Amino acid sequence: MKDMFSLRGKIALVTGASYGIGFGIAVALAKAGATIVFNDLKQDKVDSGKDEYKKLGIDARGYVFDVTDEEKVVSAVSQIEKEVGIIDILVNNAGIIKRIPMHEMSAADFRQVVDIDLNAPFIMAKAVIPSMIKKGGGKIINICSMMSELGRETVSAYAAAKGGLKMLTKNIASEYGQYNIQCNGLGPGYIATPQTAPLRTDGHPFNSFIIAKTPAARWGTPEDLQGPAVFLASGASDFVNGHILYVDGGILAYIGKQP
Numbered sequence: 587m588k589d590m591f592s593l594r595g596k597i598a599l600v601t602g603a604s605y606g607i608g609f610g611i612a613v614a615l616a617k618a619g620a621t622i623v624f625n626d627l628k629q630d631k632v633d634s635g636k637d638e639y640k641k642l643g644i645d646a647r648g649y650v651f652d653v654t655d656e657e658k659v660v661s662a663v664s665q666i667e668k669e670v671g672i673i674d675i676l677v678n679n680a681g682i683i684k685r686i687p688m689h690e691m692s693a694a695d696f697r698q699v700v701d702i703d704l705n706a707p708f709i710m711a712k713a714v715i716p717s718m719i720k721k722g723g724g725k726i727i728n729i730c731s732m733m734s735e736l737g738r739e740t741v742s743a744y745a746a747a748k749g750g751l752k753m754l755t756k757n758i759a760s761e762y763g764q765y766n767i768q769c770n771g772l773g774p775g776y777i778a779t780p781q782t783a784p785l786r787t788d789g790h791p792f793n794s795f796i797i798a799k800t801p802a803a804r805w806g807t808p809e810d811l812q813g814p815a816v817f818l819a820s821g822a823s824d825f826v827n828g829h830i831l832y833v834d835g836g837i838l839a840y841i842g843k844q845p
Contacts, residue, residue, distance in 0.1 A: 589821075590820065590821050590822040591618060591816055591817065591820045591821075591822050592618060592619050592820065592821075593615055593618040593619040593620035593675070593816070593819060593820055594618075594619035594620075595619070596615075596619065596620045596621070596674040596675055596819070597620065597621045597623060597666075597670055597671045597672065597673050597674050597675070598612070598615045598616075598620040598621065598622055598623065598673070598674065598675035598676075598677065598819065599623045599624070599625075599663075599666065599673045599675070599676050599677070599710075599714070600612040600615070600622065600623070600624050600677040600679055601624070601625055601653050601676075601677065601678055601679050601680040601706075601710060602624075602625065602626060602653070602679050602680030602681070603622075603624035603625075603626075603635065603677075603679055604624065604626045604631045604632060604634060604635030604638075604648075605631075605634075605635065605638070605780075606779050606780075606781065606808070607679060607729070607774060607777060607779065607808055607811060608624070608677070608679035608680070608729075609635065609638065609639075609808075610808030610809065610811060610812060611677055611679065611772075611808075611811055611812065611815045612624055612639075612644075612646065612677075613639075613642060613644065613812070614811075614812030614813070614815050614816050615675065615677075615815065615816065615819055616639075616642075616644045616646070618816045618819070618820065620674075620675065620819070621647075621670060621671070622639065622644060622646040622647070623646070623647045623648075623649065623666055623670055623673070624646055624647075624648055624649075625648065625649045625650065625651050625653070625662065625680075626648070626650065627650065627651075627652060628650065629650050632648035632649070632650055633648070635648055636648050647666075647669070647670055649662050649665070649666065653678075653680050653702070653706035653709065653710055654701050654702055654705060654706045654709065655709075656709045656712075656713075659709050659710060659713050660713050663713040663714060663717075667717060672717045672718070672720075672721050673714045673717065673718070673724070674718070674721070674724050674725065675724065675725045675726075675727070675819045676710060676711065676714050676724070676725070676726045676727070677727045677729070677815070677819075678706070678707035678710055678711070678726070678727070678728045678729060678751075679729045680702065680706060681702055681703045681729065682698070682699060682702050682703065683699065683741060683744045684698075684699055684743060684744070685740040685741060686740055687739070687740055688740075688742040691742065691743065695743065696742070696743040696746075698743075699743035699744055699747055700743060700746060700747045700750070702747075703744065703747035703748060703751065704747040704748075704750045704751050704754065707728050707751055707754060708754060711726055711754075711758055711769070714726070715758075715762060715767065718762075718765070718767050719762070719765045719767070722765075722766055723765065723766030723767055723768075724766075724767045724768075725767070725768050725769075725770075725818065725819050725820075725823075726755075726758060726767065726768070726769040726770075727769075727770060727771070727772055727815065727818050727819060728751050728754065728755045728769070728770075728771045728772070729771070729772055729773075729774070730748055730751050730752050730755065730771035730772065730773040730830050731744070731745075731748040731773055731774065732773060732774075732775060732832065732834055732837060732838060733745040733748045733749070734748040734749050734751065734752040734771070734773055734830060735749075735752075735773075735832075735838060736838070751771065752771060752830055755769050755770065755771045755828060755830065756828040758828075759827040759828030760828065763827050763828075766824075768818075768823060768824065768826060768827045769827065769828065770818045770823065770826060770827065770828065770829045770830070770831060771829070771830035771831065772811065772814055772815060772818060772830075772831055772833065773830050773831065773832040773833065773834065774806065774811055774833055774834070775800065775806050775832070775833060775834025775835050775837050776796045776800070776805050776806060776834075776837075777805065777806045777807065777808060777810070777811070778805040778806065778807050778808075779808065782805070786805060798842070798843065799837055799840065799842055800834070800835040800836060800837050800840070801835060801836035801837075801839070801840050802835030802836055803835075804835065806833065806834070806835055810833055811833050814831050814833050817831075818831065
């Protein structure tokens with residue numbers, strides 16, 4: 587059973603994994619045996635990320651490139667293949683959100699969110715798939731969202747991008763399953779990270795709202811995503827393709843309590 591979930595000998599590229607959810611997922615993949623490669627936009631973030639991995643005894647390889655720049659992505663993937671090896675596991679984690687009412691949002695802001703959250707996973711997947719085909723298989727995990735299924739105020743661009751990412755996931759599975767490539771999505775619920783800390787204080791209305799809407803009655807943690815990520819990256823999920831695994835404490839299944 588342990589061998590089913592083992593990632594020994596595998597190389598995993600997790601985008602935007604200097605900190606936060608991406609970092610937590612990369613740590614889990616490393617503990618399962620994978621060699622970790624990650625990227626960020628700036629060298630100082632890559633350096634700080636490498637330091638955090640080292641504290642956990644993980645020798646991660648960091649690269650500086652922009653996931654929305656196809657030329658730089660192709661160059662970086664080629665460099666990784668030469669210096670580390672062919673990428674077996676791609677986790678498209680890098681993303682942004684801009685909370686702006688739609689009628690106040692500029693087209694430029696909308697395009698930026700879609701570019702990072704949807705176009706970039708396409709660019710990254712396109713860059714790694716040829717070598718996965720030659721090697722005989724691979725795993726692509728797209729970090730989707732509950733906004734892949736639901737709408738909410740002020741997140742029109744994010745919801746549009748994540749909804750598109752859900753369908754990109756299904757299409758990659760459809761097109762490349764014949765090559766033993768599995769593409770699935772991981773959909774986090776509301777996760778306790780440093781970025782969400784201001785919202786999680788006692789008495790904050792959003793904190794109360796999330797707890798009331800979640801059957802688990804708590805925020806998720808990065809650790810809650812680790813097991814599902816290892817499952818989707820490992821041989822245990824070899825016949826799972828085009829699926830979105832929501833790790834949300836049950837929010838999407840729950841209509842909410844009667845007032």
